[in-house]
Amino acid sequence: MPSSSFSSDQRLPLYQQLRDEMLAKIAAGEWRPGEPIPTEQELTKSYGVAIGTIRKAVDTLVADGLLQRSQGRGTFVRRPDFTSSLLRFFRQVNSQGEKQIPDSQILARQLLTPTEQVRKALQLEAEESVVYLQRTRTLDSRAVFSEDIWLPASRFGKLLELDLAAFGNLLYPFYEQECGQMIASAQETLSVEPANSSAAALLGIAGNAPVVVIERIALSYDRSPLEYRISRGAADTFHYQVEIS
Amino acid sequence: MPSSSFSSDQRLPLYQQLRDEMLAKIAAGEWRPGEPIPTEQELTKSYGVAIGTIRKAVDTLVADGLLQRSQGRGTFVRRPDFTSSLLRFFRQVNSQGEKQIPDSQILARQLLTPTEQVRKALQLEAEESVVYLQRTRTLDSRAVFSEDIWLPASRFGKLLELDLAAFGNLLYPFYEQECGQMIASAQETLSVEPANSSAAALLGIAGNAPVVVIERIALSYDRSPLEYRISRGAADTFHYQVEIS
DNA sequence: TAGTGGTCTAGACCACTTA
DNA sequence: AAGTGGTCTAGACCACTAT
Numbered sequence: 001m002p003s004s005s006f007s008s009d010q011r012l013p014l015y016q017q018l019r020d021e022m023l024a025k026i027a028a029g030e031w032r033p034g035e036p037i038p039t040e041q042e043l044t045k046s047y048g049v050a051i052g053t054i055r056k057a058v059d060t061l062v063a064d065g066l067l068q069r070s071q072g073r074g075t076f077v078r079r080p081d082f083t084s085s086l087l088r089f090f091r092q093v094n095s096q097g098e099k100q101i102p103d104s105q106i107l108a109r110q111l112l113t114p115t116e117q118v119r120k121a122l123q124l125e126a127e128e129s130v131v132y133l134q135r136t137r138t139l140d141s142r143a144v145f146s147e148d149i150w151l152p153a154s155r156f157g158k159l160l161e162l163d164l165a166a167f168g169n170l171l172y173p174f175y176e177q178e179c180g181q182m183i184a185s186a187q188e189t190l191s192v193e194p195a196n197s198s199a200a201a202l203l204g205i206a207g208n209a210p211v212v213v214i215e216r217i218a219l220s221y222d223r224s225p226l227e228y229r230i231s232r233g234a235a236d237t238f239h240y241q242v243e244i245s
Numbered sequence: 246m247p248s249s250s251f252s253s254d255q256r257l258p259l260y261q262q263l264r265d266e267m268l269a270k271i272a273a274g275e276w277r278p279g280e281p282i283p284t285e286q287e288l289t290k291s292y293g294v295a296i297g298t299i300r301k302a303v304d305t306l307v308a309d310g311l312l313q314r315s316q317g318r319g320t321f322v323r324r325p326d327f328t329s330s331l332l333r334f335f336r337q338v339n340s341q342g343e344k345q346i347p348d349s350q351i352l353a354r355q356l357l358t359p360t361e362q363v364r365k366a367l368q369l370e371a372e373e374s375v376v377y378l379q380r381t382r383t384l385d386s387r388a389v390f391s392e393d394i395w396l397p398a399s400r401f402g403k404l405l406e407l408d409l410a411a412f413g414n415l416l417y418p419f420y421e422q423e424c425g426q427m428i429a430s431a432q433e434t435l436s437v438e439p440a441n442s443s444a445a446a447l448l449g450i451a452g453n454a455p456v457v458v459i460e461r462i463a464l465s466y467d468r469s470p471l472e473y474r475i476s477r478g479a480a481d482t483f484h485y486q487v488e489i490s
Numbered sequence: 491t492a493g494t495g496g497t498c499t500a501g502a503c504c505a506c507t508t509a
Numbered sequence: 510a511a512g513t514g515g516t517c518t519a520g521a522c523c524a525c526t527a528t
Binding site for chain 2: 063064065066080082084085086184185186187188189190191192193194210212235236238239240241242243244245
């Protein structure tokens with residue numbers, strides 16, 4: 001038994017307490033994405049429990065996609081890759097028929113007072129303002145989808161000062177690099193609505209044509225909301241698949 | 246080590262061979278949905294392996310949703326309940342605001358020669374015909390969605406003879422009871438299209454209004470396709486949520 | 491060859507359900 | 510009280526990766 005007091009409930013099974021301890025290390029940046037965590041042998045020594053218990057704790061984190069085992073090499077902190085995002089079900093093939101990441105253009109960037117909807121999504125205090133980004137994503141200069149993005153100014157204020165050219169195609173590594181904010185997971189909601197005039201213009205479709213709307217709230221490891229994003233794409237390019245049982 | 250030869254590859258880990266053995270028992274109906282499987286102690290004896298190995302094999306089937314543990318009671322074969330179906334994301338509340346299962350009406354039933362699309366989805370032989378059902382699902386006599394259903398006539402021919410009044414709201418238990426065909430899992434695909442005239446009439450919406458289309462291929466335990474279904478509902482009543490990480 | 495995670499065993503004790 | 514799955518331990522050996 002380790003001498004340190006566990007932060008989580010002592011009445012929980014040992015392996016769940018261990019899980020919470022390990023999760024805290026990832027959240028604190030003590031175990032960094034892409035790097036190996038201590039070996040199972042080391043963990044048994046530092047926590048003073050049997051290897052089977054360590055393995056069970058690690059199993060739960062692997063199942064949740066936070067850790068990745070690799071036989072002979074070690075166990076690594078996994079960088080969330082969002083391959084399961086609904087956004088990937090928009091047709092994203094170029095003229096050669098290959099799937100690829102669309103290019104990004106930031107069309108607007110502002111410091112705003114949030115609407116009630118945004119304030120609620122990001123769980124903001126009354127006076128807190130937000131960084132707003134408007135962005136389109138294109139493939140072969142054809143718009144695939146358009147995005148409205150809101151971020152708490154308290155954590156992401158630096159984004160207002162940076163050169164727009166520095167914003168890459170992938171925002172989450174950029175957030176991590178520039179603002180030290182790591183996205184750990186997200187919740188997405190899909191709905192369908194008719195295109196309003198601005199969305200129709202951006203996407204190059206007829207007004208009132210159906211648009212798939214994906215709302216995303218991206219969370220940190222401690223599950224506080226870091227980003228609220230609404231993405232819109234032409235519905236006829238959307239095809240989502242799921243396995244059920 | 247059991248004297249019986251395993252059907253699966255001997256080079257696989259023991260727990261995976263056990264998993265395959267257990268899956269075969271479920272598929273064969275030897276272990277029936279809703280009933281307990283033998284206790285872990287009995288399994289260790291009949292297979293001649295350690296209890297930890299049994300537990301690991303059971304774990305994989307629990308993770309896949311085929312078995313369900315219940316401490317103190319036993320481990321049970323789970324009847325797939327399709328709670329994760331995309332269909333549940335259509336607004337299904339009655340006038341009291343409670344969520345409930347819509348009522349079903351069979352509008353048509355025919356023996357048909359399948360179209361190429363249906364033949365492919367059900368992986369049918371060239372001459373095999375299909376049972377076709379057209380069905381609407383209503384809540385407070387308001388249509389929620391309409392369904393076209395195709396089934397291989399070789400397995401589901403009996404459905405042509407039964408009284409339409411015998412068809413309940415839930416088809417899968419009905420298939421099992423009347424035709425001995427058990428649905429184990431399914432694949433669903435979501436897309437959006439404008440309502441054609443017949444769908445618009447059935448759903449009570451304007452022509453060309455967006456419709457969410459859910460295609461489902463339902464599979465048996467041995468993963469052969471048993472049912473092909475296309476469900477359509479008004480897009481403005483659809484709201485899908487997913488967690489990603 | 492050394493070190494990692496993966497598999498498998500054997501057994502103790504606990505928590506929960508049923509009768 | 511008896512029987513079930515749940516937790517935890519301790520240790521052996523295997524398969525894979527790096528050097």
